[in-house]
Amino acid sequence: MDASWKPDTTAAVDLALIHGLLQYGADGALGHCPLMLVPTELERDRLAQLQDLTAPSSLLFHRVAQRLDFLAEQLQETAAADEYTGFLLQLAQASQGDLPDLRLLIMRNDYFVTQPDAAGVVQVRQVEFNSMAASYGGLAGRMAQFQKVWGQACGADWDVVPQDPAVGMAEAIAAARDRYGVPGAAVLFVVQPQERNVFDQRILEAALRDRGIPVIRAGLAELGEAAQLRAGHLVLRGQTIAVAYFRAGYRPDEYDSEVARDGLRRIAHSSAIAVPDLPTHLAGTKKIQQVLTDPATLRQFLDEPDAARLEQAFALIVPLAAEITWRGETLTARDAAIRFPADFVLKPQREGGGFNLYGEQMRDCLTTLPPHEYPAYILMERIRPAVQPGWALRGGELWQGDTVSEIGMFGVLLGSQDTVDLNQGVGYLVRTKPQDVDEGGISAGYGYLNGLAIA
Numbered sequence: 197m198d199a200s201w202k203p204d205t206t207a208a209v210d211l212a213l214i215h216g217l218l219q220y221g222a223d224g225a226l227g228h229c230p231l232m233l234v235p236t237e238l239e240r241d242r243l244a245q246l247q248d249l250t251a252p253s254s255l256l257f258h259r260v261a262q263r264l265d266f267l268a269e270q271l272q273e274t275a276a277a278d279e280y281t282g283f284l285l286q287l288a289q290a291s292q293g294d295l296p297d298l299r300l301l302i303m304r305n306d307y308f309v310t311q312p313d314a315a316g317v318v319q320v321r322q323v324e325f326n327s328m329a330a331s332y333g334g335l336a337g338r339m340a341q342f343q344k345v346w347g348q349a350c351g352a353d354w355d356v357v358p359q360d361p362a363v364g365m366a367e368a369i370a371a372a373r374d375r376y377g378v379p380g381a382a383v384l385f386v387v388q389p390q391e392r393n394v395f396d397q398r399i400l401e402a403a404l405r406d407r408g409i410p411v412i413r414a415g416l417a418e419l420g421e422a423a424q425l426r427a428g429h430l431v432l433r434g435q436t437i438a439v440a441y442f443r444a445g446y447r448p449d450e451y452d453s454e455v456a457r458d459g460l461r462r463i464a465h466s467s468a469i470a471v472p473d474l475p476t477h478l479a480g481t482k483k484i485q486q487v488l489t490d491p492a493t494l495r496q497f498l499d500e501p502d503a504a505r506l507e508q509a510f511a512l513i514v515p516l517a518a519e520i521t522w523r524g525e526t527l528t529a530r531d532a533a534i535r536f537p538a539d540f541v542l543k544p545q546r547e548g549g550g551f552n553l554y555g556e557q558m559r560d561c562l563t564t565l566p567p568h569e570y571p572a573y574i575l576m577e578r579i580r581p582a583v584q585p586g587w588a589l590r591g592g593e594l595w596q597g598d599t600v601s602e603i604g605m606f607g608v609l610l611g612s613q614d615t616v617d618l619n620q621g622v623g624y625l626v627r628t629k630p631q632d633v634d635e636g637g638i639s640a641g642y643g644y645l646n647g648l649a650i651a
């Protein structure tokens with residue numbers, strides 16, 4: 197599409213609505229979710245490269261989650277500097293004996309494809325790994341259908357990559373529930389009150405019900421008040437829960453009340469298969485992602501060539517006190533970020549968007565941060581993603597300009613201590629944002645849902 201293209205936004209909104217691309221706005225009004233009208237272009241080889249990273253990455257997190265001793269050691273300082281991480285770690289240790297053998301991972305690895313460097317080389321760089329509440333699998337499938345039909349309507353010849361991540365996720369959850377072995381057992385969605393992105397969850401719920409599986413939605417507070425443990429089984433509203441799938445509980449403020457903490461405790465001490473369980477949740481923290489970029493540490497968990505393959509997509513991530521060489525100078529990571537603020541992103545131990553610090557804000561934070569709080573952060577090299585022109589729709593309003601796209605790869609893994617029964621990619625998510633916006637995230641209000649077309 198050339199820059200003068202004027203899409204029919206009324207037709208686009210209608211089509212988005214009939215495809216179920218729905219979301220509640222910040223004002224509570226129901227409408228289409230923020231979305232892009234032209235898919236992100238990606239070379240076929242590049243897509244294959246991203247797909248090849250998914251299974252080894254899931255395997256890595258499955259293995260790291262088996263090593264609570266490792267997690268406890270690596271997170272010790274972070275837990276001391278951050279009450280929330282401390283709470284999770286303590287509960288993981290206290291409930292270790294109750295962990296079921298079977299583990300189900302539903303995760304998403306997020307990447308940028310970089311701008312060409314001076315030699316014209318383009319790289320894939322991992323932004324982060326989500327082992328907790330990896331969202332947008334439901335809407336991403338609808339988006340692929342929408343863009344295919346929308347492309348027809350616009351006379352465009354996009355080669356949209358078809359997909360439906362909710363199907364692969366539902367199959368993995370169904371397999372885990374079967375293995376749990378209690379006939380009629382339900383899948384619990386642990387959800388936040390007033391979730392705006394509820395339709396994304398409802399698509400997965402529908403895919404489960406389509407397979408005859410009962411689904412219950414409940415918040416952490418209700419679980420704390422009403423969930424019971426009966427012979428190890430988690431029971432809520434008279435139903436035994438086989439799988440507890442988290443779409444909540446990844447923000448510290450969700451645990452402000454003791455009753456919400458009790459909700460998490462109840463799940464952790466039950467035999468329900470938690471997605472994620474506490475070790476997997478902890479394995480997905482930004483601190484652990486930093487630690488795993490160390491080549492020797494990575495190789496404690498993965499053999500070649502998996503380790504080398506993942507490493508190719510790692511960007512520099514370091515603790516603030518680490519000594520690094522940057523632009524020919526050797527200095528601490530903290531000093532490097534103060535000196536070259538455009539080159540780094542400062543990340544606290546938080547998930548869900550809107551917490552990272554960039555540029556002057558990062559510099560201000562680092563110059564005043566007391567050293568005992570350093571472990572609550574990691575410092576990451578800033579990735580410069582490739583730029584494409586984009587047409588974005590939010591609340592029926594069109595925005596046009598230069599954009600960058602973050603590509604997430606969904607993976608599911610079902611396995612126990614020694615065996616992996618299922619480990620595969622189940623689709624992708626593209627989130628596009630204006631080039632000059634630092635933060636990402638659709639729910640957080642920065643990004644737009646998008647899809648992929650083969651270049």
Ligand code: ADP
Nearest residue numbers: 324541546547548549550576577578579635636
């Ligand atoms: P969260 O858990 O909040 O999603 P992320 O690490 O994914 O945390 O960061 C949020 C957003 O910030 C990303 O979606 C991306 O747009 C941007 N971002 C994160 N790390 C980098 C980086 N190293 N370089 C450039 N942008 C980044």
Ligand code: MG
Nearest residue numbers: 306324548549
């Ligand atoms: Mg993220």
